[in-house]
Amino acid sequence: MHYALVTETWPPEVNGVALTVRDLARGLWQRGHLTDVIRPRQHDDVEPVAQELLVPGARLPGYATLRFGLPAQRLLERRWRAQRPDAIYIATEGPLGWSALRAARSVGIPVATGLHTRFDLYMHDYGVGMLAPVAMGWMRRFHNAAAATLVPTRALHDELAGRGFRNPRHLPRAVDTLRFAPWRRDAALRARWGMHDGDLVVTCVGRLAAEKNLPLAIAAFRHLQRSHPRARFVLVGDGPLRATLQREHPDFVFCGTQTGRALAEHVASADLFLFPSRTETFGNVVLEAMASGVPVVAFDNGAAREHLEDGVHGRRVDDDAGFIHVTRELAGDAGTRRAMGLAAREATGTLSPAAVCADFDRILASLGHPHATTAALAAA
Known part of the structure; x- marks a missing residue:
């Protein structure tokens, strides 16, 4: 299979999203899949990979070490028409993520998104709690444009289903018990x-x-x-x-x-x-x-x-x-x-990274069924 992973954060940035997406990419490579990584270019890249497309980015205000990707819809459309993936995973809801979603819709490639960050809850931490419903609506619109929204817990799956997210799917997390011991x-x-x-x-x-x-x-x-x-x-x-x-x-x-x-x-x-x-x-x-x-x-x-x-x-x-x-x-x-x-x-002994990557692979492979994707993409 040929997959594309779109993310606005990647090592050497250290955060849960960057490390989770990196581990998912590694798992797909180890399973023998052609897997492209599309992400912002970083000034201090230390983990380049062969199958990647680097796009322009900018520093995230307030976080000198974090970047977000700038929109790249036309670039992605050209790339995906020339080298069409079977499915696309978009891990972040920033400008790059939105443009990737639109590009995938234009080319007709099925998409799964990942809900990694609760921006609605962050509003309270930064003193703008009145914007939490706006953030939730923005997140819902983004993720409902995909054929599936991957979430790491059953509780979050149930919460989102009750708040109008149409296609949440539970993808567990794992831990490397050889490294953390x-x-x-x-x-x-x-x-x-x-x-x-x-x-x-x-x-x-x-x-x-x-x-x-x-x-x-x-x-x-x-x-x-x-x-x-x-x-x-x-x-x-x-x-x-x-x-x-x-x-x-x-x-x-x-x-x-x-x-x-x-x-x-x-x-x-x-x-x-x-x-x-x-x-x-x-x-x-x-x-x-x-x-x-x-x-x-x-x-x-x-x-x-x-x-x-x-x-x-x-x-x-x-x-x-x-x-x-x-x-x-x-x-x-x-x-x-x-x-x-x-x-x-x-x-933690049974929380195998290999098993999680196998589940991720199965979810992406299943997106190719047109009846599961056409309606979701048309609603974007």
Whole structure:
């Protein structure tokens, strides 16, 4: 089969969308498919691939390290008429994604989209909550123009179906349990943080930005610190809030962006993992922490609702007070944390990346049936 994947984010950008799309592309290549990647050109490209088309892009306001793609409808129409894919996957709803959707409709190629980002929920984090219905309508219009909208959890599938999304399809996520594993725990790394083996390291991994709800994680840590004064909060990631957070919390450890083995070592070297975000469609780092044998505190949504059993692999909560309470509770119970970490690791053993890519392949291959696609494309 010949597929095309369109994305406005790709490594070396570090975010869930970029890494998920890269892994899907790799999985299709490994399955022997001709798979093109269409994405914005980046100034610091370090992961070029042979089967790609680079298009112009621009920096995302407020995020110096992120870019979005500029419209490229005519370019894509020419390319797809000359080298017609069997199906197209569009991972992002930006200008490049919209132009790819229109180009596919013009050429008559079936499309699946991926809903990776809850822009409607982001509106509240940036003080414009009144625009959430507008964002939801914009997302619905985009995704309803495709033959299928791929989502990572059953809960999100059901929510979108109830909000007028016509063709949601559940595509699970996976985690690399060879890379993220308890044996990646690194005593030397903990020593650089000023921590001994019995000391408590609390970690948060992700973009340092408003939508990640970091004030709650900080509040939870400050509460537990009253009874565990030697505890250390380690933040892995970068973003627009980093300078402010470093100035306000000089006792925290800021590790910046980590990738590959270094990221796995940072995650596994923690004793408790906090995931305070309420706006994730999934949250890959939850699975990465679980695979690393680290118990997780998270809200009852996304990856936590799908994979984290409350009281067994960590704690799922419904409100801020609960988040703070269970964080402090787990901080004082090393035995429970160890048992939860072992159970969390075991629970991720069946989340195979190869199986997810096989499902992705089957979904894309099924889009070629005209009765499944014509009506959706005509509604764009």
